[in-house]
Amino acid sequence: MSQPKLTTAEIEKLAELAKIQLTAGEKEKFATQLTAILEYVATVNSVETGAAVFKSQVDTKNVFKDDVPGVSLSQTDAVSQTKNKNGYILINRVINEKH
């Protein structure tokens, strides 16, 4: 199967879905590279797979554990890696955005 080269619009759509801002140069480079990659990985479609179903690597069954509270991160530790105030994470205002 031959993959038509991804258009700039398609790359922009992908980048939007993936929430990654790309430069113009990146869009061009990734259009070429992703086209080649997608063409290669699409070879999975030439395998006759019938009713095959992948269940798990090592055939594990349902895994349960007792519902007992254990030690977890303190609030201070949990917010320590970002801007924070009084134990809360500080983010941009979400309501009243322009769009």
Place this chain on the structure above:
Amino acid sequence: MKNTKKLFALTVKEALAMLNSQEISALELTEAVLARIKEMEPEIQAFITVTADIARAQAKAVDAKRIKGEKLGALAGIPFSMKDVYNTKGVQATAGSKVLEGYISPYNATVYEKLLAADAVLVGKTNCDPFGFGTSTENSGYQVTKNPLDTSRVPGGSSGGAGAAVAYGGGLFAIAEDTGGSIRCPAAFCGLAGLKPTYGRVSRYGAIAYASSFDTVGPIAKTVEDAALIMQIIAGKDELDATSSDFAVPNYQESLAKPLKGKTIGLPKEYFGEGLEAEVKEVIMQAVARFEKLGCQVKKISLPLTEYAIAAYYVIAPSEASSNLARYSGIRFGHQVPAETWKDVMMQSRGTGFGAEEKRRIMVGTYALSAGYQDQYYKKAQKVRALLKEDFLRALTEVDVILSPTMPMLPFKIGDNTADPLQMWLADVFTVTLNPTGLPGLTVNAGFSKEHLPVGMQLIAPHFKEEVLFNFGYQYEQNI
């Protein structure tokens, strides 16, 4: 017999004997390793963070326990490194990506907890391709690690820092991570032993995720015997990782000395065809001949889906990665770009924090999972995965182990394979095939090329049969 090797060059087994007889102290050994790191790092660049203070404090604590006659752990005083994908409290964990620069782990990975309980000594965190995305460590957001055996060449990847560190003596062993060959490739390229355990054999808790259904935690060591010692400590069920198995952990040391007479080795014909470098093949076939001398029978087998395994891998692994890496939003941790709206923060933090390889894999995964393409890519690849697993399990009913080259080529030159990302992905053809199946694989140094570059051979056994791999690997090392 007195050991005349330099301290940093000792195996874990040798160092334990000297520590236990009090010929050396843990602090002396740690200082020797730290001095070696200082000497080698300017050129090799295996470490992102060296934890000299932690190492000295841990080594002193081991020596104090020994003096007081307190019970010591099985790896007491042994310096080691961890790939920078593991959380170790209070230390930076970057996963090799700029998106996590400056992130300080607020907790410990289970594998680190287990090694701490065994009184091992952490000397640093090693460089890698970001999130494990690579075969040469050249994708790292921080530095290019050189192969200590030939500094014009790559150490392999993604755990290239781990391989290089063990090869030059920057720690007696390393904990690395294997999602698609990332332990086996650098171990092979650096002339070492490396084990990708069965999926679920070692807890993944606290390991920064790449592809959760493939990720495995394992050792890189100088010898198979050392790798077995380390696995004894880190294997086992962990309540914090629901995919970790409660399958009993056998005594690995007991398996090492078993004779191989009458055992069967399978050579998959698909692994010895086009694309395999002649010198690699030659060394591997000499290794096969040695196994025959040890009384093994060699049987030709077939793994017909080999050709499609790598394609299936590169659909499923990027799909899982695109989901796992969604957490790098510029909000909770890591690289943050201030902007007006939350969406701009996210788009710009990811746009500037991720390197090209992270972006490529996230976008391939996003594509494969998106509406309209999911059946054609992700679901189809999962079906191929099911058949691939059946292929391997069928082959493993005919033979005790499968033997193949670990990598199809010798360690390549830095910069040689960076122009075409797809070609770099294809270099993983013999290693990535195991990750979708969950099977364990051990790479052992099989020998060297004419230019004295190492050639790794990969041994594959059924699920949870790591002891069989250690048996074969150890017997090989003892008989060359």
